[in-house]
Amino acid sequence: xxxxxxxxxxxxxxxxxxxxxxxxxxxxxxxxxxxxxxxxxxxxxxxxxxxxxxxxxxxxxxxxxxxxxxxxxxxxxxxxxxxxxxxxxxxxxxxxxxxxxxxxxxxxxxxxxxxxxxxxxxxxxxxxxxxxxxxxxxxxxxxxxxxxxxxxxxxxxxxxxxxxxxxxxxxxxxxxxxxxxxxxxxxxxxxxxxxxxxxxxxxxxxxxxxxxxxxxxxxxxxxxxxxxxxxxxxxxxxxxxxxxxxxxxxxxxxxxxxxxxxxx
Amino acid sequence: xxxxxxxxxxxxxxxxxxxxxxxxxxxxxxxxxxxxxxxxxxxxxxxxxxxxxxxxxxxxxxxxxxxxxxxxxxxxxxxxxxxxxxxxxxxxxxxxxxxxxxxxxxx
Amino acid sequence: xxxxxxxxxxxxxxxxxxxxxxxxxxxxxxxxxxxxxxxxxxxxxxxxxxxxxxxxxxxxxxxxxxxxxxxxxxxxxxxxxxxxxxxxxxxxxxxxxxxxxxxxxxxxxxxxxxxxxxxxxxxxxxxxxxxxxxxxxxxxxxxxxxxxxxxxxxxxxxx
Numbered sequence: 072x073x074x075x076x077x078x079x080x081x082x083x084x085x086x087x088x089x090x091x092x093x094x095x096x097x098x099x100x101x102x103x104x105x106x107x108x109x110x111x112x113x114x115x116x117x118x119x120x121x122x123x124x125x126x127x128x129x130x131x132x133x134x135x136x137x138x139x140x141x142x143x144x145x146x147x148x149x150x151x152x153x154x155x156x157x158x159x160x161x162x163x164x165x166x167x168x169x170x171x172x173x174x175x176x177x178x179x180x181x182x183x184x185x186x187x188x189x190x191x192x193x194x195x196x197x198x199x200x201x202x203x204x205x206x207x208x209x210x211x212x213x214x215x216x217x218x219x220x221x222x223x224x225x226x227x228x229x230x231x232x233x234x235x236x237x238x239x240x241x242x243x244x245x246x247x248x249x250x251x252x253x254x255x256x257x258x259x260x261x262x263x264x265x266x267x268x269x270x271x272x273x274x275x276x277x278x279x280x281x282x283x284x285x286x287x288x289x290x291x292x293x294x295x296x297x298x299x300x301x302x303x304x305x306x307x308x309x310x311x312x313x314x315x316x317x318x319x320x321x322x323x324x325x326x327x328x329x330x331x332x333x334x335x
Numbered sequence: 336x337x338x339x340x341x342x343x344x345x346x347x348x349x350x351x352x353x354x355x356x357x358x359x360x361x362x363x364x365x366x367x368x369x370x371x372x373x374x375x376x377x378x379x380x381x382x383x384x385x386x387x388x389x390x391x392x393x394x395x396x397x398x399x400x401x402x403x404x405x406x407x408x409x410x411x412x413x414x415x416x417x418x419x420x421x422x423x424x425x426x427x428x429x430x431x432x433x434x435x436x437x438x439x440x441x442x
Numbered sequence: 443x444x445x446x447x448x449x450x451x452x453x454x455x456x457x458x459x460x461x462x463x464x465x466x467x468x469x470x471x472x473x474x475x476x477x478x479x480x481x482x483x484x485x486x487x488x489x490x491x492x493x494x495x496x497x498x499x500x501x502x503x504x505x506x507x508x509x510x511x512x513x514x515x516x517x518x519x520x521x522x523x524x525x526x527x528x529x530x531x532x533x534x535x536x537x538x539x540x541x542x543x544x545x546x547x548x549x550x551x552x553x554x555x556x557x558x559x560x561x562x563x564x565x566x567x568x569x570x571x572x573x574x575x576x577x578x579x580x581x582x583x584x585x586x587x588x589x590x591x592x593x594x595x596x597x598x599x600x601x
Contacts, residue, residue, distance in 0.1 A: 113512040124342045127406040130360045134337065265510075265595030281513035284362070284405035335513050352526065352558030365567070367544055394556040402540055402548040404516045404565040411551070414527075414558030 102325035106259075108334050111269040116281065120333035128210065128279035128331025131286040135211020138204055144195025150208075153192070157215055165216030165328050169317050171229040178232045178313045181209050182288065200307040206286050210277045213330040221274050221328060223320035236318030239311055245302030266335065271296075273319040275332020286331055289316060336361060336382075336425065336433035343421060343437040352412040355387065359425055359433060365401035382407055384426040389439070390419040415439045478542070485541035485575075492537055492577055493585050501586030503536075505576040514568045514594040521551070523560040523578040523586060533560035535579045542572035568594045 100107040109117060119125050139157055142149045154160040164181065172179035179187065185208055186197035198205035225233040240251045254263070255271035262268070276289040283291075290307035293315065297304040305311045339359035347353040359382070366379025379401060387395040395411050413421065418441045425433045506520040523533040532555050538548040551562045560578065568574070571593045578586040 113508065113510070115508050115518045116512050119516075119518070124340065124356050124358065125408060127358065127360075127408070130337070130340065130358065130406060133340070134360075281516040284515050352561075365544075389556060392554075392556065394554050396552045397562075398550040398552070400545065400547040400549060402543050402545070402567045404567055408563075408565050410563040412557055412559040412561055414556055 099327050105272070105322065105324075105326065106270055107272050107274055107323075107326050107329065108269045108332065109275070109329060111267050112334060116333055116335065120329070126279065126331065126333055128277075128286050128333060131207045131210040131277070131279075131331060132214045134203070134207035135209070135214075138208050139211060144189060144193035146192070146194045148193050150188070153188075157212065161212050161215040163216055163219060165213030165330060166219040166222050167224065168213075169313055169320070170224065171227065171232070173228070177310060178229065178317055180308075180313050180316055181212055183308060183313070185209060185212070201288060201291055206277055206288060209288065210286055210331050213277065213328060216328040217330060218327050220325050221320055221323045223317055223324065225317065225321050229317065232314045233317050233321065235311075236314035236316070239315045240318055244297065245300035247300040247302075249300045251296070270322070271319070272323040272326060273316065274323040274326045275329035275334065277330060278332045278334050280334050282335060289319070336427065336431055339423065339425065339433055339435045341421075341423060341435045341437050343439060346440050346442045347415060349416050349441045350414060352414050354410055355413055355421065355437075356408070356410045357385070357387075357423055357435070358406065358408045360406055361425075361427065363399075363401065363403055363405045363407060367401070380428050382425050382427045384424075385409060386424045386426075387411070387413065388422045388424075389413060389415060391422075394421075413439075415441055417441050481542050481544075481546070485539055485546035488546045489537075489539055489575060489577060492579070493587075496583060496585045498577075498585045498587045500588060501578065501580075501584065503576055503578045503586040503588045505538075505574065505588050505590050507574055507590045507592045510593045510595065511568060514570070516565050517568050517592060517594075518563065518565050519574065520563040521561070521576050521578075524580075525559070527555055527558055527560075530581065532557070532581050533578055534581050536560060536562065537577045537579075538566070539575040539577070540566070540568055540572055541575060543567070543569045548574075568592055570594050 095101045097106065097110045100109045109120065112120075119127075123129070136157075138150070140149050140151045142152070150157070168184070169178045169180040171177070182200065182205055185205065189195040190197045243250045251271060254268050259268050259270045273289050276292070277286050278292070279286050288307065290312045293312055294304035294307065337360040339357060342356040344353050361382050362380070363382065364377055364380040366376060368377045369375065370377050381399060381401055381403070383399050385397045385399065385407075386393060394413050397409060399407060419439050421437045421439055423435045423437075502524045504522045508517065511517040519538070521536045521538065523536055527533070533553050535550060535552050537550045539546045540548050548566050549564060551560070553560050571591070573589045573591050575587065575589040580586070
């Protein structure tokens with residue numbers, strides 16, 4: 072049997088190896104060693120997320136689509152009246168937010184932007200945090216950026232808030248005296264009880280969590296994390312959490328928006 | 336109950352089983368959870384029955400118990416000899432119902 | 443100096459405490475054992491109610507479950523009994539049980555000849571690691587049974 076000349080064989084293997092390393096076994100779900108929570112989920116959970124029908128989070132997207140075209144408030148306007156077709160007007164929003172809002176002098180995230188529109192432009196009652204309509208519309212809006220790379224802006228006026236988010240992420244808290252970094256950077260990939268610690272990426276929020284049996288917001292998840300180290304959590308929508316939301320977006324830069332993701 | 340999602344293939348072959356998928360939003364409150372504030376068990380409230388009919392005839396049904404996950408998902412099979420209409424019904428403990436329909440195109 | 447004499451011969455306060463604790467432990471363990479036993483009995487009774495006095499075979503019943511459930515709240519399962527319905531014989535029903543859940547019945551699927559295939563997928567809740575049992579009833583009186591163990595774990599920091 073004729074063998075390939077050795078140099079060719081070695082070169083071939085090298086190219087294949089580099090190719091594999093560059094492509095990575097996780098494709099778009101891993102960028103420069105930063106891995107989406109998707110890569111830590113069980114095969115059945117990933118299958119549930121990937122199936123356009125079985126992904127229960129899509130029930131919230133549908134609900135959001137209904138709300139988008141429903142008039143609400145004293146002005147009798149719906150989101151659609153100003154923003155038209157969400158698949159066009161909202162595309163990219165979920166990849167960029169949270170952003171610096173000049174009128175607030177601080178960051179604003181999608182939930183806050185929705186409520187700002189409701190109260191200031193629609194003359195409608197803002198929705199309570201974690202209420203079904205706010206979750207549904209936020210999921211719907213972020214879903215319009217599905218597949219786009221997370222690309223937050225962290226310089227310019229957003230810079231000081233980014234820094235505050237970064238400080239939050241590295242500050243110990245709670246009776247267990249742990250910071251986010253301890254689990255999600257220094258121990259990602261290790262087992263915590265029977266679960267593998269992820270890198271705590273936010274690119275799939277609002278997410279359908281099997282534990283919640285429903286869709287929940289990023290701030291709800293962060294509150295849970297804070298409670299788990301026996302720290303007093305901040306209020307959802309607090310400056311602290313919106314700032315860390317920007318830092319988390321930067322940590323997830325380049326990963327695809329997966330909203331609604333399915334996670335444990 | 337919220338509007339259910341239904342998935343039926345665009346075209347099916349006469350006499351060949353095809354897969355139907357349904358998904359509906361429902362908490363499926365099992366009756367086992369305890370309200371932290373009151374210490375009382377939250378009463379059971381689940382979808383307990385699902386029925387699928389082809390042109391009015393029952394083809395498939397399911398009896399659901401609290402151990403079915405929230406937002407119940409079912410994928411099952413149906414055989415059609417000619418084009419028609421599938422109708423689906425969900426019934427919960429309170430007597431509330433949800434319905435949906437889907438056309439079956441035999442080609 | 444003379445040794446102090448215990449007024450309760452053989453039953454010092456220490457021994458009384460030891461015995462009481464042992465009794466409590468046995469009681470607690472006994473209660474837990476009784477709970478497990480009660481659930482197992484309830485599951486068997488529920489299965490017996492379906493099977494009656496018919497013989498049970500493996501038949502062509504397949505139960506697909508994950509070996510380890512990522513979360514006990516949402517465990518995907520699939521059941522498939524026999525193949526394409528032919529002639530008069532078809533699978534009338536498939537019943538699923540989780541033998542260590544608070545109540546054993548999970549879901550019952552009822553088929554007609556117009557189902558064509560007794561093949562169903564759904565998502566179920568499992569309270570802990572346990573056997574999931576599927577029972578199929580055929581139109582000709584046959585009963586098939588299969589079971590899988592599914593491991594259910596407590597994940598992460600409980601969050």
